[in-house]
Amino acid sequence: MLRNLATLMRYRGLIQSLVARDLKARYRGSVLGFFWSFVNPLLLLLVYSFVFSTVMPNTTVGIQPYALFMFCGILPWTWFTASLSEATNSLISGGNLIKKVLFPAEILPIVSVLANMVNFFLGLLILVPSLIYFHKLHLSFNLLWFPVTVLVQLVFTLALGLMLSALTVHFRDIRDLLFNILTLWFFATPIIYSWQQDNVRKYKHLFDLNPFTHLAISYQETLFYGPVGHWKWLLALGAASVVLFLAGYWLFDRLRDSFAEAV
Amino acid sequence: MTPAIELLNVSKIYRRYGGRQFATLKSALLQRSILRTLQPSETFSALTNVSFTVPKGCTYGVIGPNGSGKSTALKLVAGITKPTTGTVRVEGRISALIELGAGFHPEISGRENVFINGIMLGLTKRQIHERFDEIVEFAELTEFIDAPVKTYSSGMYMRLGFAVAIHVDPDVLLVDEVLAVGDEAFTHKCLDKFSEFRRRGKTILLVTHSLGLVERFCDEALWLDAGVARSHGDPKRVVSEYLMSVEASEEHLMETTTARAVAAADEGVQPPPSEPDATRPPENMFHATEGRWGAREVEIVDVTLLDGDGKPGFIFHSGEPMSIQLKVRAAQPNDEVVFGIGIFSAEGVCCYGTNTFLEEMNPARLAGDAEATFAIEGLDLVEGTYKLDVAVHKRDGAPYDYHRLLYTFRVKSRTHDVGIYRPRHHWTFSPNLQFPAGRDDD
Numbered sequence: 001m002l003r004n005l006a007t008l009m010r011y012r013g014l015i016q017s018l019v020a021r022d023l024k025a026r027y028r029g030s031v032l033g034f035f036w037s038f039v040n041p042l043l044l045l046l047v048y049s050f051v052f053s054t055v056m057p058n059t060t061v062g063i064q065p066y067a068l069f070m071f072c073g074i075l076p077w078t079w080f081t082a083s084l085s086e087a088t089n090s091l092i093s094g095g096n097l098i099k100k101v102l103f104p105a106e107i108l109p110i111v112s113v114l115a116n117m118v119n120f121f122l123g124l125l126i127l128v129p130s131l132i133y134f135h136k137l138h139l140s141f142n143l144l145w146f147p148v149t150v151l152v153q154l155v156f157t158l159a160l161g162l163m164l165s166a167l168t169v170h171f172r173d174i175r176d177l178l179f180n181i182l183t184l185w186f187f188a189t190p191i192i193y194s195w196q197q198d199n200v201r202k203y204k205h206l207f208d209l210n211p212f213t214h215l216a217i218s219y220q221e222t223l224f225y226g227p228v229g230h231w232k233w234l235l236a237l238g239a240a241s242v243v244l245f246l247a248g249y250w251l252f253d254r255l256r257d258s259f260a261e262a263v
Numbered sequence: 264m265t266p267a268i269e270l271l272n273v274s275k276i277y278r279r280y281g282g283r284q285f286a287t288l289k290s291a292l293l294q295r296s297i298l299r300t301l302q303p304s305e306t307f308s309a310l311t312n313v314s315f316t317v318p319k320g321c322t323y324g325v326i327g328p329n330g331s332g333k334s335t336a337l338k339l340v341a342g343i344t345k346p347t348t349g350t351v352r353v354e355g356r357i358s359a360l361i362e363l364g365a366g367f368h369p370e371i372s373g374r375e376n377v378f379i380n381g382i383m384l385g386l387t388k389r390q391i392h393e394r395f396d397e398i399v400e401f402a403e404l405t406e407f408i409d410a411p412v413k414t415y416s417s418g419m420y421m422r423l424g425f426a427v428a429i430h431v432d433p434d435v436l437l438v439d440e441v442l443a444v445g446d447e448a449f450t451h452k453c454l455d456k457f458s459e460f461r462r463r464g465k466t467i468l469l470v471t472h473s474l475g476l477v478e479r480f481c482d483e484a485l486w487l488d489a490g491v492a493r494s495h496g497d498p499k500r501v502v503s504e505y506l507m508s509v510e511a512s513e514e515h516l517m518e519t520t521t522a523r524a525v526a527a528a529d530e531g532v533q534p535p536p537s538e539p540d541a542t543r544p545p546e547n548m549f550h551a552t553e554g555r556w557g558a559r560e561v562e563i564v565d566v567t568l569l570d571g572d573g574k575p576g577f578i579f580h581s582g583e584p585m586s587i588q589l590k591v592r593a594a595q596p597n598d599e600v601v602f603g604i605g606i607f608s609a610e611g612v613c614c615y616g617t618n619t620f621l622e623e624m625n626p627a628r629l630a631g632d633a634e635a636t637f638a639i640e641g642l643d644l645v646e647g648t649y650k651l652d653v654a655v656h657k658r659d660g661a662p663y664d665y666h667r668l669l670y671t672f673r674v675k676s677r678t679h680d681v682g683i684y685r686p687r688h689h690w691t692f693s694p695n696l697q698f699p700a701g702r703d704d705d
Binding site: 013014017018021024025028096097098099100101103257260261 | 277278338343344345359361362365366368370371375378379382383384387388411
């Protein structure tokens with residue numbers, strides 16, 4: 001297993017070009033092309049601004065501007081869900097490669113996660129200027145937690161991506177199941193509401209069980225609120241993610257030989 | 264010298280999961296064991312205990328019918344699948360021409376695809392840069408290299424895939440029936456490239472249905488049948504052994520076809536009284552439907568096709584002797600008997616028909632069992648499948664027993680001439696026109 005992980009490093013050139021290919025192919029044929037990576041989050045931001053400042057403003061007392069707060073959570077969430085749904089499908093849609101070319105299969109889910117990470121970074125180009133405009137972002141050591149949070153999310157997403165992609169080869173139901181679970185998961189995570197609301201605090205222990213809670217809170221603290229008080233949880237999640245990643249990779253490795261036959 | 268490819272007692276067993284296409288998570292959870300569902304419930308053995316070695320620089324052909332495990336063997340050598348038991352060893356860099364352009368992404372340009380495909384096959388970016396022009400030129404796609412691959416025709420797609428794979432410069436090249444898709448010119452180019460590989464001492468493993476290619480091109484050959492290595496060694500010998508087995512299995516097929524047709528026609532032996540038609544010939548004798556009719560005052564009890572040595576069979580070679588033997592039985596002594604024979608091509612065209620009355624022969628009297636043999640000195644038919652009519656009837660044509668197209672036989676020929684009849688012939692030329700001895704199979 002460790003040797004496989006090492007050979008994976010030899011393939012980083014391939015991963016790089018596949019990520020680039022994914023991003024290029026995604027917008028090929030559209031007029032705005034690559035700009036969609038910016039336009040999409042921008043439109044999303046406008047929609048949420050409208051809903052939470054005009055349609056139902058009173059739920060948002062205390063946090064201003066609310067749309068921006070939500071955006072800090074939605075952007076990484078989009079990365080997370082898009083990665084998982086694409087990774088889940090990656091082995092099946094890339095079946096040709098697995099069956100016909102000698103090719104480390106784990107590259108496919110990894111590419112799905114990384115390509116969406118690039119999209120996440122492009123979304124930041126909309127988020128960060130907005131944060132600066134509303135004087136939410138302050139230059140301080142606090143910001144150093146941001147790359148840590150991204151890294152933890154990356155490992156966590158890769159772990160789930162590897163597991164799901166390998167299992168989906170044998171259980172196609174996961175694709176449909178995943179969609180519903182992710183919707184549920186979204187509302188169970190303090191993204192469109194704040195974890196500081198009283199009725200959320202009441203169930204704090206339940207929320208603590210949700211790994212993405214800690215990621216969302218960390219993003220909101222580094223980018224929106226200021227001081228990071230959540231770092232212990234974040235580091236714990238980081239350690240857990242590494243373990244999860246190893247477990248996911250082990251599972252993937254166990255099932256590897258069945259892919260070429262079952263895809 | 265170490266062999267380039269070595270398979271030692273290799274078996275590959277594919278599993279079928281629970282007989283259903285996709286296992287579902289729900290059923291796995293209900294049975295409380297995901298791992299148990301992953302256990303095979305049915306297995307299929309694609310290769311059984313196959314061993315062979317390919318020395319360095321050897322061109323090795325693998326032949327066999329569909330589903331014999333040729334492609335599985337190739338995938339094992341390529342490392343795409345692992346053997347269930349046994350070991351596979353390969354020396355040097357492999358490039359597999361299994362599915363050309365398998366990794367192409369339709370939306371991006373040919374240029375970008377060449378790079379990504381090349382990296383997948385193990386080249387570095389720099390190596391691809393160096394070889395890029397050569398690849399594009401070989402694929403004959405200089406004009407279209409910047410167009411998205413989805414706009415390519417299937418031939419262009421294949422050529423580009425081939426060009427990339429061949430420029431990986433492998434030590435071992437695996438080829439799976441890819442030559443079948445290109446046009447004539449490109450096929451020649453590929454063969455030239457293979458020859459160049461051979462000259463440079465590279466190893467080629469070739470899986471193909473083109474037996475001529477194996478005979479001409481390979482140093483050694485392997486014949487796989489139902490996952491078992493039937494024979495290997497000199498390609499000429501292996502190919503002819505293979506051909507003989509194909510003939511034997513075709514013979515078997517003819518036999519069962521004939522047996523089934525005769526049995527089906529016998530169903531109508533005693534037709535219900537409301538349908539007396541079964542004893543009458545159909546209105547249109549030129550309409551080719553199988554069947555048997557007649558009241559059987561004289562019955563044809565057996566029909567046997569014999570070759571020149573008097574051995575019964577269903578496969579005959581063009582130009583060689585063949586005879587049709589009819590065994591008949593007359594319930595009552597009968598003095599008005601005509602034997603008839605008709606040979607039809609697979610399309611139902613009558614190639615030849617005759618009977619004893621037309622040939623002005625009248626038997627004095629037939630009583631009890633008798634035999635009639637229609638001997639053909641040279642079966643001058645072109646290659647193909649033929650069907651046979653045999654009949655005994657009265658002089659006016661009213662049948663005692665008519666067997667319509669019930670017997671199937673096959674004519675084989677090494678010349679692929681066309682038509683329905685091959686006149687005995689030979690060519691002569693004036694002395695200033697000379698044909699050097701070319702093909703040795705004629």
